[in-house]
Amino acid sequence: MQDWSAIEGLGSTKLTELFAKDPDRLAKLTVDVGGLHFDFAKTHLDDAAIDAFTGLAATMELAAKRDALFAGQVVNVTEGRAATHTAERGEGNPDDVAQARAFQSRMRQVIDAIEADAFGPVRHILHVGIGGSALGPDLIFDALGRDEDKYDVAIVSNVDGVAMEEAVKGFDPAATLLVVASKTFTTTETMLNAESAMAWMREGGVEDPYGRVIALTASPDRAVEWGVDETRVLPFAESVGGRYSLWSTLGFPFALALGFQAYEELLEGAAEMDRHFRLSEPAKNAPVLAAFADLYYSQVKGCETRATFAYDERLRLLPSYLQQLEMESNGKSVTAAGEPLGRNSAAITWGGVGTDAQHAVFQLLHQGTRIVPLEFVAVVEAGDTLDPAHHRQLLLNAFAQGAALMAGKANADPARAYAGDRPSSTILLKDLDPRTLGALIAFYEARTFVNAALLGINPFDQFGVELGKEMAKAADQGGQTFDASTNDLLARAGLA
Numbered sequence: 001m002q003d004w005s006a007i008e009g010l011g012s013t014k015l016t017e018l019f020a021k022d023p024d025r026l027a028k029l030t031v032d033v034g035g036l037h038f039d040f041a042k043t044h045l046d047d048a049a050i051d052a053f054t055g056l057a058a059t060m061e062l063a064a065k066r067d068a069l070f071a072g073q074v075v076n077v078t079e080g081r082a083a084t085h086t087a088e089r090g091e092g093n094p095d096d097v098a099q100a101r102a103f104q105s106r107m108r109q110v111i112d113a114i115e116a117d118a119f120g121p122v123r124h125i126l127h128v129g130i131g132g133s134a135l136g137p138d139l140i141f142d143a144l145g146r147d148e149d150k151y152d153v154a155i156v157s158n159v160d161g162v163a164m165e166e167a168v169k170g171f172d173p174a175a176t177l178l179v180v181a182s183k184t185f186t187t188t189e190t191m192l193n194a195e196s197a198m199a200w201m202r203e204g205g206v207e208d209p210y211g212r213v214i215a216l217t218a219s220p221d222r223a224v225e226w227g228v229d230e231t232r233v234l235p236f237a238e239s240v241g242g243r244y245s246l247w248s249t250l251g252f253p254f255a256l257a258l259g260f261q262a263y264e265e266l267l268e269g270a271a272e273m274d275r276h277f278r279l280s281e282p283a284k285n286a287p288v289l290a291a292f293a294d295l296y297y298s299q300v301k302g303c304e305t306r307a308t309f310a311y312d313e314r315l316r317l318l319p320s321y322l323q324q325l326e327m328e329s330n331g332k333s334v335t336a337a338g339e340p341l342g343r344n345s346a347a348i349t350w351g352g353v354g355t356d357a358q359h360a361v362f363q364l365l366h367q368g369t370r371i372v373p374l375e376f377v378a379v380v381e382a383g384d385t386l387d388p389a390h391h392r393q394l395l396l397n398a399f400a401q402g403a404a405l406m407a408g409k410a411n412a413d414p415a416r417a418y419a420g421d422r423p424s425s426t427i428l429l430k431d432l433d434p435r436t437l438g439a440l441i442a443f444y445e446a447r448t449f450v451n452a453a454l455l456g457i458n459p460f461d462q463f464g465v466e467l468g469k470e471m472a473k474a475a476d477q478g479g480q481t482f483d484a485s486t487n488d489l490l491a492r493a494g495l496a
């Protein structure tokens, strides 16, 4: 039974007073792990809040739930399976780790074969997938693959044909490797995009486009049925959830384009964060503290959203990635046992890129009536080679925003006054490389898990996405009427 009374009874001391009251505040609320520095000092967490949340974590059996996750037990109770994404990076039940390693070494063999020209010329990689089968790979490429010129990589997710047409512009069909990424190998958007990519290759003179396809899937039989040769199907375990799948063979395009070693480093960075999450006490555990702050704002302070601002162009896709991770995992109205949640589910995740966002949405963050807990993500080492003034301005702005939001500023003119006491946390990476990115993503996964555990949610299913898919199929098949508004829209677009 959830007991939030101790948490709801917490005082509401201002952030600046929290600093004044406790000279050790910074040391207490900062954590260093895997090349990442986490600073939660500008949140309202204090000793009392951490104690209260630690009590809730004990009641909600966080430690046992975490151990069950890493032991490969059935934690996805509504679908009756484990969630074995951590085994992909070597942290899990030995059988799951062995299976992951076997699939990964098969992936390596295929990469070696491509490198040895077994597929003929490959200069372009066209990856089709959606949701978890695109967002993770897209984030990683955008963050780490910018200087990569061995392959051109395009990731197509949207069913809008504009996306596919745009992606293949400048690609030579005869030098393109088509990667079809779908856990289920049934997703409408992905299968249609894959068919169109095949048609494009045929039209481009490729006689046997199937010979240029790699399938990444947990449903290898369906991929074979679709026409992919068994030797070019790279399976991963059914127990790896879609939004947690980038560590599995779904990381194939990354491992091919940036090298298997980079892929291994990504996994090692994540494994380091896994060990930190498993072994550190709550008060010094980065994902646990982050989740305590999330829950303080969403459950006690009624904040409806939280926002991540990446002060690094290379991490501009992080907010989109986090939207799926957090909202698909924890946007639920019932507990794992099917009982009504009885409180708010996860906050709405949004965000953007600094400094652009400062000139667009930060007005509301500084002076609006809604409090949005913010997160700044920045990297000490610059990603560019221009005048260091660029990176200096980037970081100065990130840190200044957090300081300004907290400090506020009085003014006799109310329109020019800043209330302050607006919370933020900062994640500072020493550098952006496969290891630190792996650790960062694993941090978010663990934080999402802790939020779920303390709310009693199963973060590993996503039934909420099914109804819309069913209705789109029904509309496609025709013969079914909907409400007057939908019928009218279908008719106006010539679809009825």
Ligand SMILES: O=P(O)(O)OC[C@H]1O[C@](O)(CO)[C@@H](O)[C@@H]1O
Binding pocket: 130, 131, 132, 133, 181, 182, 183, 184, 185, 186, 187, 190, 242, 243, 328, 462, 465
């Ligand atoms: O990898 P698949 O099976 O094509 O699914 C794509 C995405 O669709 C979803 O099931 C939601 O519609 C996501 O959870 C998943 O990442």
